[in-house]
Amino acid sequence: MNDLKQYVSTEGLEKLKEELNYRKTVLRKEIAEKIGDAKELGDLSENFEYHDAKDQQGANESRIIELENLMHNLIIIDSQTGVNTIAVGSQFKTELADGTVKEFEIVGASEADPMNGKISNESPLGNKFLGLKIGEVAEIQTPGGAVTYKVVSIQ
Template sequence: MSNTKEVYLTQQGLDDIKKELDYLKLEKRPEVIEALKEARALGDLSENAEYDAARNEQAMVEAKIKELEKMIEHAVVVTKVDTSKVTIGTTVTLKYVEDGDTEDYSIVGSKEVDPFMNKISNESPIAQAIMNKKVGDVVTVESPSGTYDVEIMDIK
């Protein structure tokens, strides 16, 4: 079964994924292989907790490598950003109509989400509501916690 869904990334996001993949392949994988060798040397594999732990870690590392390789294979790097409307790769200043508070959000692909840095997925309710809108537009966001209106103040 092949999943050919495009993975939208900024160049920084793609670079980060490649860096993580290199770390897993060049450092983590050899560490796990060494841990397996050491655990095997302890003898009886049927009751060897170290061996079981190393095998589990190996499976997780290999699964993560596969996941990252698939992401890179299906990556669509967003390079040219049209700041006349909200798209992946833009940073948007929103004003919440109800209380007048403003917040900046960077719209990124789902694999680059970082709520602590206000990087939100293009698939999130707020991003879906403002996608392709322009400065001055007021839109209603439908989220699991209810609906609210935001005004697009700036797009960078």
Template sequence: MTQTSENVTWLTQEAYDQLKSELEYLSGPARTEIAKKIEAAREEGDLRENGGYHAAKEEQGKQELRIRQLTQLLEKAQVGEAAADNGTVGPGMVVTIAFDGDPDDTLTFLLGSREVANDDIEIYSPQSPLGKGINGHKVGDTTHYELPNGKKAKVKIIEAKPYKG
């Protein structure tokens, strides 16, 4: 679970450890593996027509980008506790809202970061218009957030529970 501000990313200890472990793997064993793939492909000859070489170089580029992303994220990380189960919306909470108070028009999502969530749940950033509009409100509250066209949308908070992963 994370909460991102301009300069700090809040992570639970579990999320921090998971991301640190991924960074250590990518920076060590994974770098060695990709270097071996590139060298093996290079030994096959003409690099202009060597699909294995180009695929390995592309994989290396993606891996290096992920290493930079993780390094920056972890440099700004502050480790804290998981979200409290008190019905207040905040980063790390799975929130269900009803649009215009209509109980049939609902959306459930994680208010947090893609870095620590699985693909089974939609994620909204605390910095998004919806995230800013509901953050700090309690279950039962009705609040507004600004749409891209400048209009306001009304939502009622139906449920807010800590994300369990």
């Protein structure tokens, strides 16, 4: 079992709970029915439907265990944290040297979605922003050179 603590928003926690509930109540039952139907077809040694359903069952049970372990190691992000300082859960705007404004939100690794501005607190970019205040600057090294972000607002 992995004891590494992970950050998650209340929305992210709800998604995890919904997935766990779905896998335990709906998907488990559907897979059990598939196994039962496949058993009725006779010889199990060459029964594709049976083996496929058993594989699905194994994958589902593995994910259930993974979700349960994850939920025991979560730290819920308080959306009110980081009003003056960037912290996990903060939403903030930055300005690049060319005047481009970029919006970010610091989230736990399991919720990261960089294409939509949700960056992990564990990522190099997210880690550089942690602890910054309005007006402070983060310099990030990229393959194309250094990029400077100035924090212009924190929500």
